Amino acid sequence: MTTAADQVLKGLFSEAGLDDPYRYYAELHKLGPVSLLGGDGGYAAVVTGYQAADELLRDPRFHVADDVFSDDHGGPGWREHPLLAVLNNSMMYSNGPRHLTARRLFHQVFTPRRVTELEPAVGQLVDGLMDQLAERFDRDGEADFMTEFAYPLPSSVVAALLGIPQDDLAWFRPRVERINDFLDVVGKTDEVLAAADQATRELSDYYQDLIVARRKTPSDDLISQLVAAIDAGLHEVSDYDLICNLLVLFNASFVTTIHLIGNGMWQLLDQPGFSAAAGSPAFVEEVLRYEAPVQFVARWSEEDAEIAGTVLPAKEIVLVMLGAANRDSLRYPSPDLFDAGRTDVKPLSFGAGPHYCLGAALARAEARIAFPRLLERFPSLRAARPPVRNPQQFLRGYKSMPVAT
Ligand code: HEM
Numbered sequence: 001m002t003t004a005a006d007q008v009l010k011g012l013f014s015e016a017g018l019d020d021p022y023r024y025y026a027e028l029h030k031l032g033p034v035s036l037l038g039g040d041g042g043y044a045a046v047v048t049g050y051q052a053a054d055e056l057l058r059d060p061r062f063h064v065a066d067d068v069f070s071d072d073h074g075g076p077g078w079r080e081h082p083l084l085a086v087l088n089n090s091m092m093y094s095n096g097p098r099h100l101t102a103r104r105l106f107h108q109v110f111t112p113r114r115v116t117e118l119e120p121a122v123g124q125l126v127d128g129l130m131d132q133l134a135e136r137f138d139r140d141g142e143a144d145f146m147t148e149f150a151y152p153l154p155s156s157v158v159a160a161l162l163g164i165p166q167d168d169l170a171w172f173r174p175r176v177e178r179i180n181d182f183l184d185v186v187g188k189t190d191e192v193l194a195a196a197d198q199a200t201r202e203l204s205d206y207y208q209d210l211i212v213a214r215r216k217t218p219s220d221d222l223i224s225q226l227v228a229a230i231d232a233g234l235h236e237v238s239d240y241d242l243i244c245n246l247l248v249l250f251n252a253s254f255v256t257t258i259h260l261i262g263n264g265m266w267q268l269l270d271q272p273g274f275s276a277a278a279g280s281p282a283f284v285e286e287v288l289r290y291e292a293p294v295q296f297v298a299r300w301s302e303e304d305a306e307i308a309g310t311v312l313p314a315k316e317i318v319l320v321m322l323g324a325a326n327r328d329s330l331r332y333p334s335p336d337l338f339d340a341g342r343t344d345v346k347p348l349s350f351g352a353g354p355h356y357c358l359g360a361a362l363a364r365a366e367a368r369i370a371f372p373r374l375l376e377r378f379p380s381l382r383a384a385r386p387p388v389r390n391p392q393q394f395l396r397g398y399k400s401m402p403v404a405t
Contacts, residue, residue: 005035005046013041013393021295021396022336025324033328034310043298044316048324050331050348052308056320058353059307062299063095065317069300072315081193082200083179089241090248092355099354102245105235106358109225110161115361118161122369125156130377142384142404146262149374150401154257157366158250158359163214163221168206175199176251184392200247207243249358257363259293259390259397260284264367266401267338268375269383274340279372283340284364288326289347290338295323295396297351322348323396380405 005028011017012024025048028035033049047053056062063069067088070078078084087093091102129149136143155169164172182188182196210223215231218224223246230237237245264287268278277283296319303314312318326347327335350357357363374381387401 001038002040003036003038005031006038006040009037009041009043009046018389018391018393021323021393022327025321025327026336028321028324029328032310033308034312036310036312039316042317043319044313045310045318046324047307047318047320048328049308050325050328053320053322053325053348054352056299056307056318057297057348057351057355059305060354061301061303061305062318063301064093064355065298065300066093066095068095069315081197082204083182083193083196086200086204086244086247089244091245091358092248092252101236102241103354103358105226105229105237106245106249108229108234109222110358112361114161114222115365118157118362119365119369121160122153122157122366123373125153125160126370126373129153129156130374133378137378137405142402145265145401145403146258146387146398147400149370150258150261150265150398151254153261153370154254154363154366157257157362158253161222161362162246162250163219163223164210164250172203172250175203176255179203179251180255180392180395184394203247203250204243207246208239211239211242252357253359253362255395256293257359257366259291259395260287260363260367261370262387262398262401263287263291263293263396264371265374265403266383266387266398268371269381269401269403271338274338275375277340278375279368280340281364281368282342282345283371284367285345285347286338286340286342287367288349289332289342289345290326291396292323292326292347292349293395293397294349294351295394296321297355322351378405 008024008027012021017024028046028048033052034045034047036045037043047056070084070088091099094102129152133143133148136148156166159166159169178195178199181192211227214224215227218228226242229235230242267287268274274283298317298319300317301312301314304311326349329335350360381403384402384404387398390397390399
């Protein structure tokens with residue numbers, strides 16, 4: 001059976017939806033905060049209302065898709081795929097005790113203080129990347145902001161945090177991208193999975209070597225501290241568990257932050273009036289609200305479960321549309337207007353509940369530090385040509401953004 005929401009979703013997951021998902025979200029909002037789907041696309045429902053999305057994400061009846069779910073739906077062979085095995089063993093795709101154990105370990109060492117201590121290093125990385133941008137402008141007259149700044153900043157920051165040598169980052173990029181290709185909603189072919197599996201093997205070996213090295217010679221990085229906490233017997237986490245979580249954390253940290261930086265920069269280029277507010281938390285929150293870098297997350301429940309008056313069927317995937325919830329007119333007046341002067345902005349862009357983003361404070365700090373410095377160093381920064389969209393529904397942002405001074 002095809003529902004009205006199925007029709008809208010078809011448009012959303014098309015080229016037109018990639019260009020402008022918000023007109024489809026507006027259609028979904030008209031259908032209500034929760035809409036049932038026919039199930040042909042593999043999803044049972046979409047949650048688009050802000051209140052309903054927030055409620056569902058905090059509701060203990062709802063789980064992330066984990067190994068239990070994969071055993072039911074993913075076919076018997078999923079454990080043979082390194083990527084799927086790693087994902088399902090990570091905190092992002094675990095529920096209950098396994099999730100809690102990993103979260104506790106990371107919370108012990110990845111503290112708010114740690115983020116504050118990292119801020120000077122973030123500033124230095126920003127300055128270094130701006131030097132490279134300036135060289136690019138001198139040489140070529142323009143530069144791709146995504147390639148030259150928005151990508152390398154968060155990857156360098158997470159590398160500095162974890163203790164991954166900066167020189168290894170070029171090796172990381174294609175491997176991380178192969179994994180991301182598989183995580184998008186469309187294009188999950190066997191070839192894409194095989195490439196992602198191979199990337200997972202290589203990245204896992206890399207992390208294993210790093211763990212061995214830090215165990216032998218600890219440094220002041222996060223991996224050394226995680227290893228020390230595990231070796232002190234405080235957490236029941238194996239090296240394999242740590243590898244799975246590091247792999248997911250590294251990917252989760254910069255494939256998302258790249259779009260916070262890119263989307264924010266586009267607002268500043270498009271609406272120079274906001275320049276004065278660029279470093280304010282309100283500006284960063286509005287960028288997060290207006291263009292959620294992660295457009296949706298998935299949940300399922302063991303039993304039928306009601307949210308906002310609609311019963312969601314057991315053991316089926318529900319899409320929680322963060323990008324739509326942030327544009328709910330019942331929560332934000334004139335939701336399609338970018339307004340850095342809004343008050344009480346609490347976007348769902350980092351999720352909510354037990355899986356709330358572990359790196360939210362770090363991502364916010366990167367944006368707060370980067371935007372004002374960029375505008376101060378390049379006061380006449382402008383778009384050289386229109387930006388090109390990232391071709392993914394899941395991660396909303398730009399693939400390239402040519403800029404000039
Ligand atoms: C603008 C940047 C970012 C955005 C938009 C973002 C978004 C999200 C969202 C929506 C979730 C929840 C997933 C769910 O509920 O299923 C999440 C979880 C997570 N994020 Fe982020 N993230 C960002 C940056 C980061 C950074 C910088 C790090 C690490 C340094 C990070 C690490 C994680 C991890 C490990 C989880 C899994 C937490 C769990 O399952 O308990 N993220 N993120």
